[in-house]
Amino acid sequence: MRLKIFTAPTMAQAMAQVRRELGEDAIIVSSQRVPKGRGFRITAALESEGEAGLAAPAGPGRGEAVDSIRQTLAYHGIAGDLAERLLKTVEALDLADPVMPLAGAIEASFSFAPLPERLGERPFAFIGTPGSGKTTMVAKLAARAVIAGRPVRVITTDTIRAGAVAQLGAIARVLKLELGEAKTPADLTREVKALAAGTLTFIDTQAANPYDPETTAPLRSFIEAAEAEAVLVHPAGTEVRESAEVAEIFARLGATRLVATRVDAARRLGGLLAGADAAGLMFSEVSASAKIAGGLKPLSPLLLARLLFTGDLPAPSAAAPDKPSRGRTSHSEAVT
Ligand SMILES: Nc1nc2c(ncn2[C@@H]2O[C@H](COP(=O)(O)OP(=O)(O)OP(=O)(O)O)[C@@H](O)[C@H]2O)c(=O)[nH]1
Numbered sequence: 351m352r353l354k355i356f357t358a359p360t361m362a363q364a365m366a367q368v369r370r371e372l373g374e375d376a377i378i379v380s381s382q383r384v385p386k387g388r389g390f391r392i393t394a395a396l397e398s399e400g401e402a403g404l405a406a407p408a409g410p411g412r413g414e415a416v417d418s419i420r421q422t423l424a425y426h427g428i429a430g431d432l433a434e435r436l437l438k439t440v441e442a443l444d445l446a447d448p449v450m451p452l453a454g455a456i457e458a459s460f461s462f463a464p465l466p467e468r469l470g471e472r473p474f475a476f477i478g479t480p481g482s483g484k485t486t487m488v489a490k491l492a493a494r495a496v497i498a499g500r501p502v503r504v505i506t507t508d509t510i511r512a513g514a515v516a517q518l519g520a521i522a523r524v525l526k527l528e529l530g531e532a533k534t535p536a537d538l539t540r541e542v543k544a545l546a547a548g549t550l551t552f553i554d555t556q557a558a559n560p561y562d563p564e565t566t567a568p569l570r571s572f573i574e575a576a577e578a579e580a581v582l583v584h585p586a587g588t589e590v591r592e593s594a595e596v597a598e599i600f601a602r603l604g605a606t607r608l609v610a611t612r613v614d615a616a617r618r619l620g621g622l623l624a625g626a627d628a629a630g631l632m633f634s635e636v637s638a639s640a641k642i643a644g645g646l647k648p649l650s651p652l653l654l655a656r657l658l659f660t661g662d663l664p665a666p667s668a669a670a671p672d673k674p675s676r677g678r679t680s681h682s683e684a685v686t
Pocket residue numbers: 478479480481482483484485486487508555556557558611612613614615637638639640641
């Protein structure tokens with residue numbers, strides 16, 4: 351089975367590429383719009399001669415590997431179309447180790463865009479529900495930039511909640527950064543205009559209740575005032591349907607990427623996948639620690655697949671050591 355990914359400005363052009371390279375017998379495994387108007391992506395497969403079909407057994411262990419992936423997805427609450435799509439892709443791949451095929455299936459269904467560590471053209475505004483980890487994420491990213499010796503600016507629009515400015519201000523002081531404060535969208539425009547060219551800029555925002563326009567409307571004004579790229583800060587462990595609805599609302603406010611937080615403090619990650627899938631968000635980073643230094647990694651298909659299987663980020667930014675591992679045994683226990 352040959353699996354290939356095709357990207358083109360239109361679905362018709364992507365289909366034409368599939369037909370040109372794989373011929374009329376190609377099987378369409380998945381098709382999706384790439385976020386930010388970057389066209390359409392089709393994952394297509396072609397059976398080699400003699401293969402009986404997508405689910406044909408290909409040696410010992412194949413059935414167990416597919417079952418293991420199926421159980422892992424069910425454990426995380428990933429069901430319906432998304433689970434079917436991932437399993438269909440998995441079945442088209444070689445299955446020696448279930449992590450790799452799941453990573454391949456995830457890559458075919460999701461987009462990944464880690465936050466740049468170099469000079470940014472647009473500021474990044476971190477938005478999300480109350481307590482989702484926005485301020486911690488901004489602090490972690492600022493620390494990563496400082497350690498890498500990049501010019502970085504941190505601005506907060508969360509100037510009303512008691513202690514919010516002090517929370518980020520204390521971290522900024524340790525990093526020897528000055529914290530910019532913007533009480534109004536006009537303040538934020540001024541702050542952004544005053545930035546030296548090429549400064550990596552992270553904007554912390556006030557929590558928004560996705561179901562209350564009184565809190566989401568000001569957020570939209572701040573994002574527009576900064577011409578920022580909005581990043582949804584989304585905690586692991588959120589119920590999948592809730593997560594999908596919340597992510598869709600934040601995507602309508604302008605979010606294009608998703609950073610996952612608290613993966614060390616939750617066992618079910620299905621909400622993260624459901625949120626990114628429903629809202630067409632690109633996975634960016636993952637946080638697995640409340641600490642500012644460490645526990646932050648760019649998300650990749652392989653890292654996400656590993657997280658689904660083991661629950662831990664690879665060392666050195668490992669999650670809390672006393673947290674029980676989420677092995678396959680516990681998945682099976684949970685779904686049976
Ligand atoms: N275990 C763990 N805790 C985290 C992580 N990220 C954030 N936290 C904790 O979650 C709590 C909320 O984090 P904040 O960064 O203040 O969240 P916020 O979204 O800025 O909160 P509001 O501004 O009040 O909406 C704090 O106790 C953080 O230490 C993480 O990845 N893992």
